[in-house]
Structures are given as C-alpha cells and as structure tokens.
Amino acid sequence: MKAKIGRPRSEKSQGAILDAVDALLKEKGGAGLSIEAIASRAKVGKKTIYRWWPSIADIVLEAGLRRAAKSIPVPAEKSFEETFRIFLSRSMLSIADGGDVYLRYLMAYAQQDELFRARFREQFVEKRRAVLSSILLQATESGQIKFKHETGLLVDIVFGAMWYRLLVGHSPLDEAFADELTAVVMGYCEEK
Template sequence: MLDAAMSELQEHGYAALTMQGIAATAGVGKQTIYRWWPSKADVVLDGLVELADERITVPDTGSLPGDLTEFLAATFRQRGQRPVLIGLMAEALLDPAFARAFRDRFLFARRAALRGILDRAAERGEIAAGTDPELLMDVVYGVLWYRLMLDHAPLDESAGRALTDLLVRAVS
C-alpha cells in the first residue's frame, strides 16, 4: 500500500492525492487503507520514512568530509521528493497531531542520522571543542528546507558538496 501511495503521489501530487486513489492503485478497498492510517498524510509519512531509510544511509568513511559528502549527496539526491516534503510540511502546519508525528518520526530521525556523523567526527577530533552540533544540524537542514520551500537555488549533489566544505571549514 505504501508503494501505491508513493506512486499516486508522484503521478498526481500531494494536493490531489486521495485515500480512494491509493486504494485503487493498491487494489484494495478504501476501508483497508483507513484501517491502517487515519489520513493520507499518515500514509505518506510512512512511505517517506521507509524511502529515507532505504535511500539515505549513514556512511562511515572515517572522515567528516567523506561522511558529510556522502550523506548530503544522498539526502539532496532526494530532491524529487519536493512535492511530498512540501505537502507534509503544509499538513504539519495545519494539524498539530500530525506535526508531532512528522517531527518525531521523520525530521528527528534524519537529525539523529546526521548527529551520528557529527558525534563520530567529534570523537576523531575533527570538530573543535565547544562546537554546537544542534546548530550544525540546523544549518544543514535549514539549507535543505529553505531551498525546498523557495525553490530558488539548486538542491543537488553540488550544493551538498559546497555545504560540506562550508561546514568542515566552520568546525575546524
């Protein structure tokens, strides 16, 4: 069913996505979808979490530049998910219960992955003592969300490399 939801989403966009459309694509009744998920946002969130877990691995190259480059390249490569992310962010702004689920299950999971990279780099002495990892994560995801929301500048592997270079210079 998650594959059906993501397929429908890519074809029609978040605004046009319906539980009926997901059910039809999955070959099940709409009630089957509602048995597992209370809303289309919840279906999409599960699909997005699964997709992120599959496509964005946490590298361990042995260096901060290597880890960040790989992690950000994989993260920014998902730019095609822009309609999904924008739709879920809009939903989160309108629905406080969904906002908590989106934050806890997706946003904080992505931050935890990046935090692991930063923690390993700090243990290797690649990050100056006193550097705030929360602020570093805000910088990374601030760039991501700002560019997703405004679509004013590229969000691609080149941007990921540039952001890596900036962060590595900032923390040394």
C-alpha cells in the same frame, strides 16, 4: 501513535498501499492524492486504509520513511568531511529523485494539523536529525574534528538550508550545494 485494535496489517496490502502512494505522488503530486485514489490503485478497501492510518499524511509519512531508509544510508568513510559530503549528496539525490514531493506534502500538512506535526517531527524530523547528529558525534569522538559551536546548531543550519531551498525553490538542491554546505560546516571546525 497507538496501534489500533483489530486484524493485523497484511504485509501485501500494506506494501500495495505504500507503492500506490509512491506512484500517485510521482504522477500527480500531492494534489492528486486521495484515499479513494490510493485504495483504487492498491486494490484495497478504503476501510482498510482508515483502519491502519489516522490520516492520508500518515500514509505519506510511512511511505516517505520507507523511501528515506532505502535511499539515504549513512556512509562510513575515512574522513568526516567525505562522510558528511556523501550524506548530503545522497540526501540531495533523494530529494531530486522524487523525495521533494513527499517533503513538501508533509510539511504543508504539518502546518494544518498540530497532531500530525507532532508525529511528523517525532517519526521523520527527529530521526533525520539523529542521523546527522551521529555523523557529527562520531567525528568528534574519533578526534577528527572539534566544532566551534554546539552541534545542534549545525544540524539546524544544514537542514534549515535544505528545507529553505526545497520549499522556496530559489536555488537547486544538487551536488554543488552539497559541496558548498560541506564547506560551511567545515568552517565551523576548530583549527587542529
């Protein structure tokens, strides 16, 4: 996304806008989100928002990225299995703690707007895939594990299972699921 020409963003106003998105999504979900509601809650003009973001989904994306950076740090445990389980557990907790509304909103919007889908993939999906891929790569480089299949497939399996549960809602995204998914990935490891 190209930077727009004009005044630089005010950190205070930017923070207020992203905080407003957080609050509105928690209170009303995606259906209650509008530029007017965000501007009112953040006490900024609508023009300020339009100047800084090409769409409401881009604001949600930035707020979601800020949230993910705080709530899903990459752990550095001794074993791959424990590192992986903690990563999944923190991901599930983040989703259960309000991240679900962000992800559903972003995924729905990405299906309606092809240009936004490309930004969503580049700024969110690929970054989350890179984090998980780095965990897998570190484990293989340190000699802890060797996978029977290429790691890109494992990343798809893990995030595919998470997205499916998130979007369909047929089963919980919880600690038990993090444990099950860890066991599935460990099953893709070759015997030592």
